[in-house]
Amino acid sequence: MMDDIAVGDELIYRVREYESSERVRVVEIDERKKTPRYVIEFLDGEKAGTRENVPGSRLRGRWADVDRYDALMAHWESLEGYELSEIEEFAVGRVFILLIPEEIAEWLWSPVRWTTRIHDSVGLEKLIGVSAEDMLAQAPGFTLDGDTILSPDGTLRVAQYACRVNPMPVLDWVEQEEKEYQEKCRKGSPAVSWDNKPYTTDPDWECERYLEDGRPLHELLRSWCGQRAVTLKERAEAAEAEVHRLDMLIENLFDQMKSKGFKQAVEYIEQSYVKERITAYNYRTVVERPLDPSEIPVRVEYRRAPRWWGY
Incomplete structure (x- = not known):
């Protein structure tokens, strides 16, 4: 107006x-x-x-x-020709909150939703590794009062590039989110009804919400971060090499203990070591559906009958 x-x-x-x-x-x-x-x-x-x-x-x-x-x-x-899906909107919003300050670039709600206005081209290039001019070559956009306006497609690309350059804050947020979902799917979550009465949400409802919204968002952010990014790959290979070195030392230690007559103790420790080994398959937080009452194991406890004196 x-x-x-x-x-x-x-x-x-x-x-x-x-x-x-x-x-x-x-x-x-x-x-x-x-x-x-x-x-x-x-x-x-x-x-x-x-x-x-x-x-x-x-x-x-x-x-x-x-x-x-x-x-x-x-x-x-x-710029109206490209629309983000709901999960993409959630992912883009989270990446901008975590990685891109508003003084450098911000996504816009109007007149076209999920367009990006780049205020500081140099600052953005440091964050995502791509200049505003290169972004205009990859996605529709135009310049306005010295700033660069990108289409929703360009906004999506900015978020993806930012995750590739600086993935750890995003992956840390995903891990924390999964831990919170894990608790909600086990116990429900405190909430307040429309008439201001506190209650606890149903774990089944929380699990359904996670499957529909949480997991697709987390997997999309993981894909943007790139599980095979160079820095993450180097860290994984270094960790695997160190684990192998420690395995060799422990095996030598076990052999030494067996030769000294501690065979039974070594077997117990060895079984525990193998069974409780931390790997990439069991390290990630697992969000499971709540158990149905029929699936919960029955635990039987016996109580001694009271003793009556004189009988």
Whole structure:
């Protein structure tokens, strides 16, 4: 909505964002309500001479700036062709919160949802490894007042690049989220009803929510971080090499103990060592569905009968 509108001003009129601009003149300002409305007169075309009472949101700017405004709206309209899925929206929002400060770049809600406005091209390149100019070559966009505007497709790419460059904060957040889901799927979660009464959610409902929303989001973020990224791969290989070295030392230690007559103790320790080994398959937090009452093992406890004195 424009500010400082006066009677006699010639303005740009559009009923909707992407309709044609029409030239109108303000002939009266209706201030009977808290938000003023404007009586306008159309100056061109079939509507010339007719008047309407319209809200200020339909008045888009001075008619002298109509060419620049039309070009800008054409740019915005060109970004409407790509939509993110709901899970992609959650993932992009989380990556921007964790990795991209607002003073460098921010995603926009209007006029096109999930577009990105890059304020600091140099700063963004340090975060994602790609400059704003290269992003414009990969995804639709345009420049506006010195900033770069990217389409939703470009926003998705920015999030993916950021995860590849700096994956650990995202992976740490995913791990923490999975631990929280794990507890909710076991015990439910404290909540407050519409009438302000506390209650605990059903574990089955929490599990269904995790399967529909949580797990797809976590797996998408993991794929963006890249499980085969160079730094993570090097750390995994170094950890495996160290585990192998320790295995050799422990085997030598076991042989030494057996030769000294501690065979039974060595067998017990060896079984525990193998059984409780931490691997990549059991290290990740596992979110399981809650057990049905019929699946819970029955535990039988025996109690001694009371002893009555004198009998």
